[in-house]
Amino acid sequence: MTDAQETAAETTLHTxxxxxxxxxxxAAGLPIPLLEPREGIPPVVAEEAALAEVIAAFxxxxxxxxxxxxxxxxxxxxQRAYLVxxxxxxxxxxxxxxxxxxxxxxxxxxxxxxEWILHAATQDLPCLRxxxxxxxxxxxxxxxxxxxxxxxxGLGAMVExxxxxxxxxGHSAVDWSTRPLPEPWLxxxxxxxxxxxxxRDALEKELDRQGKLDWAHQEFDAIASAPPPPPRRDPxxxxxxxxxxxRRRQMAVVREMWxxxxxxxxxxxxxxxxxxxxxxxxxxxxxxxxxxxxxxALPGFGHRMGRRQLEQWQAAVDRAKALPDSELPQPxxxxxxxxxxxxxxxxxPAAAARLSAARAAVSALAEELNMPQENLITPDTVRRVCWExxxxxxxxxxxxxxxxxxxxxxxxQLVAPLLAGAITARPA
Numbered sequence: 270m271t272d273a274q275e276t277a278a279e280t281t282l283h284t285x286x287x288x289x290x291x292x293x294x295x296a297a298g299l300p301i302p303l304l305e306p307r308e309g310i311p312p313v314v315a316e317e318a319a320l321a322e323v324i325a326a327f328x329x330x331x332x333x334x335x336x337x338x339x340x341x342x343x344x345x346x347x348q349r350a351y352l353v354x355x356x357x358x359x360x361x362x363x364x365x366x367x368x369x370x371x372x373x374x375x376x377x378x379x380x381x382x383x384e385w386i387l388h389a390a391t392q393d394l395p396c397l398r399x400x401x402x403x404x405x406x407x408x409x410x411x412x413x414x415x416x417x418x419x420x421x422x423g424l425g426a427m428v429e430x431x432x433x434x435x436x437x438x439g440h441s442a443v444d445w446s447t448r449p450l451p452e453p454w455l456x457x458x459x460x461x462x463x464x465x466x467x468x469r470d471a472l473e474k475e476l477d478r479q480g481k482l483d484w485a486h487q488e489f490d491a492i493a494s495a496p497p498p499p500p501r502r503d504p505x506x507x508x509x510x511x512x513x514x515x516r517r518r519q520m521a522v523v524r525e526m527w528x529x530x531x532x533x534x535x536x537x538x539x540x541x542x543x544x545x546x547x548x549x550x551x552x553x554x555x556x557x558x559x560x561x562x563x564x565x566a567l568p569g570f571g572h573r574m575g576r577r578q579l580e581q582w583q584a585a586v587d588r589a590k591a592l593p594d595s596e597l598p599q600p601x602x603x604x605x606x607x608x609x610x611x612x613x614x615x616x617x618p619a620a621a622a623r624l625s626a627a628r629a630a631v632s633a634l635a636e637e638l639n640m641p642q643e644n645l646i647t648p649d650t651v652r653r654v655c656w657e658x659x660x661x662x663x664x665x666x667x668x669x670x671x672x673x674x675x676x677x678x679x680x681x682q683l684v685a686p687l688l689a690g691a692i693t694a695r696p697a
Contacts, residue, residue, distance in 0.1 A: 374401025
């Protein structure tokens, strides 16, 4: 049994109200189903007067605030929030509708000095930022689970493994833009923040016991202070099945059809996949159909698609086919960093040897610390250091390079000696 599993077995949850009590012990180690929020399902806040009451209640609450957001991924365009759930001692649980209350900056300001507890914070922070909710301090229970060595770090698995209660997860992939939201969905949403404070407290104790609490705080601070990521360059290159498209003219078709699809999806506020599937775009790129009749014969452009739509997609194909060679996209994405590791042996055998030694050392340390390698140090960071190491290799110069690449202090202290050793080692 690992340290994390021992903690899960020993942890006792203290709750009040409608939640399970301390006296309820799962039979034969089975988790206790958590079926109802302790104060019941709160009303959805969708207008300013009710929001003002929530802001006042949460500002007067105590301790950290649990925060979650629900999006409509796969249904709507973009990743906006369609429901925000909060829970705080003294305030209870609130469900806020960002459609009815699109500006939640006053709520965010009221909680500015409070630690926010989120699960997988990097998923929710972008959509929370869009509605004015920007935390200064966070505690990420998923990341805490990774650092603590827990084998499964989904919210349901963490609540079950650490606290002994089973969350109902049947509505995680529903269309949260639906209005009105059904009661079972609201119950699910409220339960997602029901035990986040308890989970945070248990994980904090476990990380402290393992000597990793300061590491976790450094990670949380880095997430909270990170700027929004820049727009992705050439997002059309991420079309599923793109590996089949090898000719530049075909790549131009993917680019043109992807751009049209994105514009239509944004205008209709639907997921791009509901406008046209990636597989259909790739089929059209490979076939380069000469006319609408040929396009109709391809998978994804069947009889259910109207003539106007077919003409729209064929026009995109025709535009790509008419481009001069100088305007066709280049194969592969422009490299921002070292080449793929599979090519290192041919391009730079010494760098390949450095990378092999570094990977082995990082893997061994990650296993010793009982955490995923990518949380100890990102693979991209290791590749960059090994491909183009400092001119003079010492632990200090490697640590400086790690810092320039975004590694936190705890990572630099642990990893810099390993990478310096891997870089300076003589090949066997």
